[in-house]
Amino acid sequence: MAKVITPRQEDYSQWYNDLVYRSGLADQSAVRGCMVIKPHGYALWENMQAILDKMFKDTGHVNAYFPLFVPKSLFEAEEKNAEGFAKECAVVTHYRLKTDPNNKSKLIVDPEAKLEEELIVRPTSEAIIWNTYRDWIKSYRDLPILINQWANVVRWEMRTRPFLRTTEFLWQEGHTAHSTENEAIEEALKMHEVYTRFAEDYMAMPVIKGAKTANERFAGAVDTFTIEAMMQDGKALQAGTSHYLGQNFAKAFNVKFLSDQNREEFVYATSWGVSTRLIGALVMCHSDDDGLILPPRLAPIQVVIVPIPKPSEQIDQVAKTLMDQLKSQNIRVNYDQDEKNRPGFKFAEHELKGVPIRIGIGARDLEQGLVEVARRDTKEKIQIPVDKLSTEIPLMLEKIQINLFDRAKNFRDQKTHFVDDRKSFEEIINGPGGFVYAHWDGSSETENAIKESTKATIRCIPLDAPEEDGQCIWTGVKSKKRVLFARAY
Amino acid sequence: MAKVITPRQEDYSQWYNDLVYRSGLADQSAVRGCMVIKPHGYALWENMQAILDKMFKDTGHVNAYFPLFVPKSLFEAEEKNAEGFAKECAVVTHYRLKTDPNNKSKLIVDPEAKLEEELIVRPTSEAIIWNTYRDWIKSYRDLPILINQWANVVRWEMRTRPFLRTTEFLWQEGHTAHSTENEAIEEALKMHEVYTRFAEDYMAMPVIKGAKTANERFAGAVDTFTIEAMMQDGKALQAGTSHYLGQNFAKAFNVKFLSDQNREEFVYATSWGVSTRLIGALVMCHSDDDGLILPPRLAPIQVVIVPIPKPSEQIDQVAKTLMDQLKSQNIRVNYDQDEKNRPGFKFAEHELKGVPIRIGIGARDLEQGLVEVARRDTKEKIQIPVDKLSTEIPLMLEKIQINLFDRAKNFRDQKTHFVDDRKSFEEIINGPGGFVYAHWDGSSETENAIKESTKATIRCIPLDAPEEDGQCIWTGVKSKKRVLFARAY
Numbered sequence: 001m002a003k004v005i006t007p008r009q010e011d012y013s014q015w016y017n018d019l020v021y022r023s024g025l026a027d028q029s030a031v032r033g034c035m036v037i038k039p040h041g042y043a044l045w046e047n048m049q050a051i052l053d054k055m056f057k058d059t060g061h062v063n064a065y066f067p068l069f070v071p072k073s074l075f076e077a078e079e080k081n082a083e084g085f086a087k088e089c090a091v092v093t094h095y096r097l098k099t100d101p102n103n104k105s106k107l108i109v110d111p112e113a114k115l116e117e118e119l120i121v122r123p124t125s126e127a128i129i130w131n132t133y134r135d136w137i138k139s140y141r142d143l144p145i146l147i148n149q150w151a152n153v154v155r156w157e158m159r160t161r162p163f164l165r166t167t168e169f170l171w172q173e174g175h176t177a178h179s180t181e182n183e184a185i186e187e188a189l190k191m192h193e194v195y196t197r198f199a200e201d202y203m204a205m206p207v208i209k210g211a212k213t214a215n216e217r218f219a220g221a222v223d224t225f226t227i228e229a230m231m232q233d234g235k236a237l238q239a240g241t242s243h244y245l246g247q248n249f250a251k252a253f254n255v256k257f258l259s260d261q262n263r264e265e266f267v268y269a270t271s272w273g274v275s276t277r278l279i280g281a282l283v284m285c286h287s288d289d290d291g292l293i294l295p296p297r298l299a300p301i302q303v304v305i306v307p308i309p310k311p312s313e314q315i316d317q318v319a320k321t322l323m324d325q326l327k328s329q330n331i332r333v334n335y336d337q338d339e340k341n342r343p344g345f346k347f348a349e350h351e352l353k354g355v356p357i358r359i360g361i362g363a364r365d366l367e368q369g370l371v372e373v374a375r376r377d378t379k380e381k382i383q384i385p386v387d388k389l390s391t392e393i394p395l396m397l398e399k400i401q402i403n404l405f406d407r408a409k410n411f412r413d414q415k416t417h418f419v420d421d422r423k424s425f426e427e428i429i430n431g432p433g434g435f436v437y438a439h440w441d442g443s444s445e446t447e448n449a450i451k452e453s454t455k456a457t458i459r460c461i462p463l464d465a466p467e468e469d470g471q472c473i474w475t476g477v478k479s480k481k482r483v484l485f486a487r488a489y
Numbered sequence: 490m491a492k493v494i495t496p497r498q499e500d501y502s503q504w505y506n507d508l509v510y511r512s513g514l515a516d517q518s519a520v521r522g523c524m525v526i527k528p529h530g531y532a533l534w535e536n537m538q539a540i541l542d543k544m545f546k547d548t549g550h551v552n553a554y555f556p557l558f559v560p561k562s563l564f565e566a567e568e569k570n571a572e573g574f575a576k577e578c579a580v581v582t583h584y585r586l587k588t589d590p591n592n593k594s595k596l597i598v599d600p601e602a603k604l605e606e607e608l609i610v611r612p613t614s615e616a617i618i619w620n621t622y623r624d625w626i627k628s629y630r631d632l633p634i635l636i637n638q639w640a641n642v643v644r645w646e647m648r649t650r651p652f653l654r655t656t657e658f659l660w661q662e663g664h665t666a667h668s669t670e671n672e673a674i675e676e677a678l679k680m681h682e683v684y685t686r687f688a689e690d691y692m693a694m695p696v697i698k699g700a701k702t703a704n705e706r707f708a709g710a711v712d713t714f715t716i717e718a719m720m721q722d723g724k725a726l727q728a729g730t731s732h733y734l735g736q737n738f739a740k741a742f743n744v745k746f747l748s749d750q751n752r753e754e755f756v757y758a759t760s761w762g763v764s765t766r767l768i769g770a771l772v773m774c775h776s777d778d779d780g781l782i783l784p785p786r787l788a789p790i791q792v793v794i795v796p797i798p799k800p801s802e803q804i805d806q807v808a809k810t811l812m813d814q815l816k817s818q819n820i821r822v823n824y825d826q827d828e829k830n831r832p833g834f835k836f837a838e839h840e841l842k843g844v845p846i847r848i849g850i851g852a853r854d855l856e857q858g859l860v861e862v863a864r865r866d867t868k869e870k871i872q873i874p875v876d877k878l879s880t881e882i883p884l885m886l887e888k889i890q891i892n893l894f895d896r897a898k899n900f901r902d903q904k905t906h907f908v909d910d911r912k913s914f915e916e917i918i919n920g921p922g923g924f925v926y927a928h929w930d931g932s933s934e935t936e937n938a939i940k941e942s943t944k945a946t947i948r949c950i951p952l953d954a955p956e957e958d959g960q961c962i963w964t965g966v967k968s969k970k971r972v973l974f975a976r977a978y
Contacts, residue, residue, distance in 0.1 A: 027621065027624070027625075029555070029556050029617070029621065030556075030560055030563055030617065030620050030621075031556045031558045031559070031560060031608065031617070034556035034557070034558065035556075036553065036554070036555050036556065036621055037553055037554040037555075038553055039551040039552065039553050039636065041553075042551070042552045042553045042554055043551065043552070045554075046552065062528040062531070062532065063528065063531045063532070063535065064525065064526055064527055064528050064530075064531045065525070065526040065531055065534075065659065066518070066525050066526075067518050067519075067520045067523035067524075067525065067657055068523070068610075068641055068643065068657050069520045069523065069579075069657070070520070071519055071520060072586070072596060074519055075586075075596070076594070076595060076596045079594065082596060086585070086586040086587065086588075086596055087585055087586070087587075088584070088585070089584065089585060089586050090558075090581045090583075090584055090608070091581060091582065091583040091584070091585075091586065091598050092579045092580060092581050092582075092610065093580065093581075093582045093583065093598065094579075094580040094582065095577070095578065095579055095580070095645040096575070096576055096577070096578060096580075096645065097561070097564075097575040097576070097578050097580065097609070098575065098576075099575075105565070105568065106565060107561060107564070107565045107571060107575055109580050109582065109607055118598055119520065119579070120586070121557075121581065121610070128518070128519065128520070131519050132516065132518065132519075132525055135516070136516075141829070147528065151641075152557055152640075152641065154557065156584040156585065168556055168557050168558070170554065340630070
């Protein structure tokens, strides 16, 4: 039997943890705040990586790899960036262990192997990368540099949750260098759009595109562009960010180039990243009390075939032919031949793991040339003639993909509010939750006061919000544009 | 003009470093012993990864990801493994920085943020993985576990060289768990064979398969299987290892399972890995004084088209058609349209970077329907009719792949010696170098004495060496089998 998952209604947070651990996405580890990404979770990440990597390459980027460690003196060079990450840094201070003289079976840190300069385990790689770019950039002919890195990073978080916030996580970080401000801003916006397309077209997760306020910007950025998604509890989740860094890092690391006008100038920069956090977003956006619901374009297994009640020569033959037909269309299909478990157990397991389509093949249905096809997203079951499967299954996968997006978008729209006064704002934020578009006076003080009072933050200043006259819900000061508020992960 | 590379004859070691840096494979970094893998080097690694990953999946493995950090108490659990790596461990002792009270622009380690238990940056992941497997394995039904991980690891090396020996490196590490000794040994040998196929069929690098002596085994292994390649200076390079770990880690981490006989038993283990070191091996196996020579199956760009002397409408048209023809055959082809540089400069650059085939298209040749095709491996140049290119180029790529393997194998065979006495042994090892097959008495003492005296080590006990009567070249003690000696990287 499938293991029990706490229902969402009862405890959303517990539902999430149960689901992540029981569906085989991740496991806890012996290291505080670090998780083990199990094969099912990693397969999902590999699919995400493959698609993103292709999108990056199609937009002209190449991959490279920079060191895990950042010497402290480099780390502190860009002041705001250093300040932003200093409180959550894992620091390497020694490079050797030795046998404990008091206990031969134990090891202790060798005090004689203390590093002259401490090494920071990268929380992000701007410092080490811009220190390297200095040697690579002499003239405008060396620009742009369009590099991405797939890597692990470490941020010492006090409260952690699998995928959403872990001490170590996997991500990609793009770091580009440009000769003009315009080109750099264009790059930051281009990658913002790449993330939007990935979230909506592959994760089936609608997002709001916008810019962060000064308070919420990446440490060291001039502008941070974000995509914000709504989870099923109405809270927002920041799913990806793209930063225009101006000349901040170029100045901190003295990276200049000779322009085509023969003038020495500082280089303009961007950085952009998404992480394994996207897996948490995916889980919280679509799944239900029976388990994961994965969008077909990312699901490690898209179709599972279950023999009913167990494999037989006849069923195996039908399954094999079907597998060949689907595989030839690049559909990821599996035949669950395990004889130890009954169909009911298997159904629950595949639902738990989020396989989009389950095909049950039984002798009785086969007599009429039929099989039973079950959709994970709607739980709908229909009978389909065997000879129609190779055309119907690909269409159904597309339908599921679209349905997941539409469902998530409808849910978000229903939980999105436009409010014009503090009372209504508080009623929604403290009550049902969701996204709230409201006017704000533009000051960090007000933003902080709202956060303190309601735990809601400004998720973004939406890029496509129309200009309109309004008044800040908190201070009454005039405003020209609504911003997006929500409580967030 | 291409930058100057020290010739191999003059200084082999300097040639290697020049080549790695100047061909754009890697760069030095601000972190002691760590390198930056530049886009050209990383593209090579991506190609290696894609092929290996497929080979692993085709043999039933899945990927997962385990934490970067290993708590010290876990690290020391398997005694031999801990002892083997204790001297080269980066140790995290603190999790926060703070502003230096004496200098506001500097950061210092916050003494109040000292970890209760130090964290070791993984030098290899057996400890953290076997500590996790304990929770995953209850019964024989949970076995085998066939997991691989792509990751970075850190070993604090005193003398480092790009790719060959770096403090941080990228690798894959497989960690499998089995219910019987036989099955585990079979797995270790299977992956040993996978590495052999990869080295020979993709890297075009012939290898000797064998087992390591007790002295040279992985710390914690019962048996280490290795593939050993010869570099152009006659030295050996260990290119991949696969370990049968017996029940050592299962015992250290108390990982037991209930067998199908209902008995509680310790689990049997293997681990196996190859790393970015393979890039160093590839460079040293095939390249020459003009630059890299890359085997077509791994080369990031397999064919480069150069317009002579520069792009024109006619040449662009021919190039475009050719590109389409080659791309449709999955050939990685590039058209060098850069107008800033002349053909001579481009030729040298593409030679430096190791592009297997260069096609020069010039107006004069085109009048006769011909283009010039240059092979990187032999420097041969021939004229080929334009309409034959789409069939000739794929064949030529195959020929280059085979030629590189044959050339490396001939070189190795010429530098491989069978000797039966100490004097001849020393003459070869201290003289021209190369591989030496010789009898050895089987003792670690003798092995150490030979190493001390000649710097030659036993690279392996070859798996396919015939039994024959002989005498140890050092002690005269009787021996049944020759082992492979060489100086090594």
